[in-house]
Amino acid sequence: MTASLERMLTFARQIAAEAGQITLRYFQQGVTVEHKADESPVTIADREAERYLRAAIAAAYPDHAILGEEDGLTGSEQATYRWVLDPIDGTKSFVRGVPLYGVLIGLLREGEPVLGVIYIPALNEMVAAAQGLGCAWNGQPCRVSTVSSLSESLVVGTIAHGYEQYGRAAAFQRILSRARLFRTWGDCYGYVLVATGRAEVALDPAMNVWDAAALLPILTEAGGTYTDWKGQSTIYNGEGIGSNRHVLPELLAVIASEE
Numbered sequence: 001m002t003a004s005l006e007r008m009l010t011f012a013r014q015i016a017a018e019a020g021q022i023t024l025r026y027f028q029q030g031v032t033v034e035h036k037a038d039e040s041p042v043t044i045a046d047r048e049a050e051r052y053l054r055a056a057i058a059a060a061y062p063d064h065a066i067l068g069e070e071d072g073l074t075g076s077e078q079a080t081y082r083w084v085l086d087p088i089d090g091t092k093s094f095v096r097g098v099p100l101y102g103v104l105i106g107l108l109r110e111g112e113p114v115l116g117v118i119y120i121p122a123l124n125e126m127v128a129a130a131q132g133l134g135c136a137w138n139g140q141p142c143r144v145s146t147v148s149s150l151s152e153s154l155v156v157g158t159i160a161h162g163y164e165q166y167g168r169a170a171a172f173q174r175i176l177s178r179a180r181l182f183r184t185w186g187d188c189y190g191y192v193l194v195a196t197g198r199a200e201v202a203l204d205p206a207m208n209v210w211d212a213a214a215l216l217p218i219l220t221e222a223g224g225t226y227t228d229w230k231g232q233s234t235i236y237n238g239e240g241i242g243s244n245r246h247v248l249p250e251l252l253a254v255i256a257s258e259e
Contacts, residue, residue: 005115008061009130012105012117015056016128019049019103020121023088027122028097041091046070049087049103057083069210082108084213089118090187099123102188106213106235113235116214118188127192129221137196144224144244145197150178150254153200153247156193158186166205166239168229171255175203178254191215194242195222201251202242205229212240219243229255 026045033041050070057066058074061083065075068085075082083105088094090101099122107115107130115130127142129135135142147153155175160182163172176182179201185193188211190202195218204211212235216226220233224244228237231252243251 005130006133008107009115009117009128009133011060012107012115013119013126013128015053016103016105016117016119016126018056019053019087020119022049022052023094023101023103024121027094027099031095033095041095042070043088043091043095045094046088046091050085053083053085053087053105067210069208080110082111084108084210086188086208086210086214089211090189093187100185100187100189102192104188104210104214106210106215106217108213113213113216116216116218118192118214118218120189120192125192127195127218127222129195129218131217131221133221135195135218135222137192142196142222144194144219144222144246145200146246147200147244148246150175150201150247150250151180153179154181154183154193154198155179155201155203156183156185156190156199157203158184158190159205160184163205168205168239171229172203172205174254174257175201175251178250188215191219191226191242194224194244195219197244200244200247202240204240207235207238207240209235215240215242 023045065079065082086104094101103119105117117128163169193199219226
């Protein structure tokens, strides 16, 4: 099984890089922005990159299911393996010419995340991992930091306001009051920073499965954690926290504490 995952990880790294090159054709080119039913933005770059990824996966692994942000689920609901795609995580950054967007590829086996790739095309950074195979940053092994307290931590988040609509406003303010630094290097890039030891915590009060599927194996294999805001290791609860593991108990206590 490890050998199979190793082959699939090599494949996922290759197609993530190719999809990233597709997005770069449109990056900082004044691409037209449309809005989906939920008002989130989408561009031709999102659609072309996902179409490429789907075609590549279908050709290499025809018995695998595919779930993508733009085109939903194809293949059998009962398939052992399901690829989970977000062709541009951080479309809002992409359309403003900000280079911190990424291509996300996750792989589920019987619903469990076992492989993840994040590629940041404009920075040419890739973090990739598979269960039992460790985590690599641009081909070299990487680990989370050893910082053990929030008072010494860099916390990053996709948003800096609006937590109240998710019932997390008070908890967010408590985290800010404890953290050494907070920066909005968000979307998938925040999790890249945690996995590579450059930040300790990444926060998101709202996450879809295609946002999260790649993150759990990456952070786990780098020695960290990906959980919901109660500490459960899952991609299915609609929220996410990436951590270096060492600060997670303190972080969860801060979240749960009364004002």
